[in-house]
Amino acid sequence: MSAIARYGTLPLILFLLANSSAAQESAPRAAINGKWDISVWAAVATGEENTNSFNEARIWTAGFFLGKLMHREVLGGWRRGTIEYGSNLIPLFLTSKSQKVHGGGFEPIVLRWYSSHSLGRATPYLELAGGAVFTNSNLPPGNTSSLNFTARAGGGIHVFTRKRQSLDLGCGWMHASNANLGVRNPEFNGIRLSLAYHWFK
Numbered sequence: 001m002s003a004i005a006r007y008g009t010l011p012l013i014l015f016l017l018a019n020s021s022a023a024q025e026s027a028p029r030a031a032i033n034g035k036w037d038i039s040v041w042a043a044v045a046t047g048e049e050n051t052n053s054f055n056e057a058r059i060w061t062a063g064f065f066l067g068k069l070m071h072r073e074v075l076g077g078w079r080r081g082t083i084e085y086g087s088n089l090i091p092l093f094l095t096s097k098s099q100k101v102h103g104g105g106f107e108p109i110v111l112r113w114y115s116s117h118s119l120g121r122a123t124p125y126l127e128l129a130g131g132a133v134f135t136n137s138n139l140p141p142g143n144t145s146s147l148n149f150t151a152r153a154g155g156g157i158h159v160f161t162r163k164r165q166s167l168d169l170g171c172g173w174m175h176a177s178n179a180n181l182g183v184r185n186p187e188f189n190g191i192r193l194s195l196a197y198h199w200f201k
Contacts, residue, residue: 035164035200037067037084045174047190049140057140057188058097059174063090065196067110084112093133101139107131107150114158126155127172143183151175152192168196
């Protein structure tokens with residue numbers, strides 16, 4: 001089984017697992033509704049740039065997230081949940097495998113949907129995000145660009161360690177390219193795994 005098949009289905013499995021219990025109000029979700037979400041996180045993504053080798057390039061990132069959860073739930077039935085809007089500051093951006101480049105960036109758009117159904121202390125979520133990164137040299141090397149734009153999609157699960165604190169395990173797809181700012185525009189496409197800790201204020 002390919003790496004994409006192994007890791008790309010993890011958010012779906014986590015979501016279905018958390019929703020396998022009877023539909024009920026999530027005590028953790030109720031505790032965070034309408035709160036500010038402050039977190040620190042780290043992630044690694046592995047994928048391809050110029051070849052079809054999924055192990056060609058690796059990207060390491062870490063940063064800070066600030067978000068705001070809505071008070072009102074949306075949708076109904078098994079889709080019932082709460083929307084969060086936030087942003088990521090990314091002071092650490094490192095690449096390995098194909099080259100060694102460092103830089104930083106930001107994601108001004110991070111949209112999350114938290115399920116209103118939980119399994120004990122676990123609450124699943126889905127996520128979409130987009131932003132940009134700046135590096136000390138062209139990424140990948142050659143006639144490309146030191147400015148690249150990123151897009152992500154995926155999901156994960158919050159495991160609440162305290163009433164308003166949680167450990168966040170995430171998995172999803174990550175894309176990076178320079179939108180033709182360089183002569184060449186190779187794309188990074190890969191699977192991203194993340195770990196975060198949240199404080200809801």
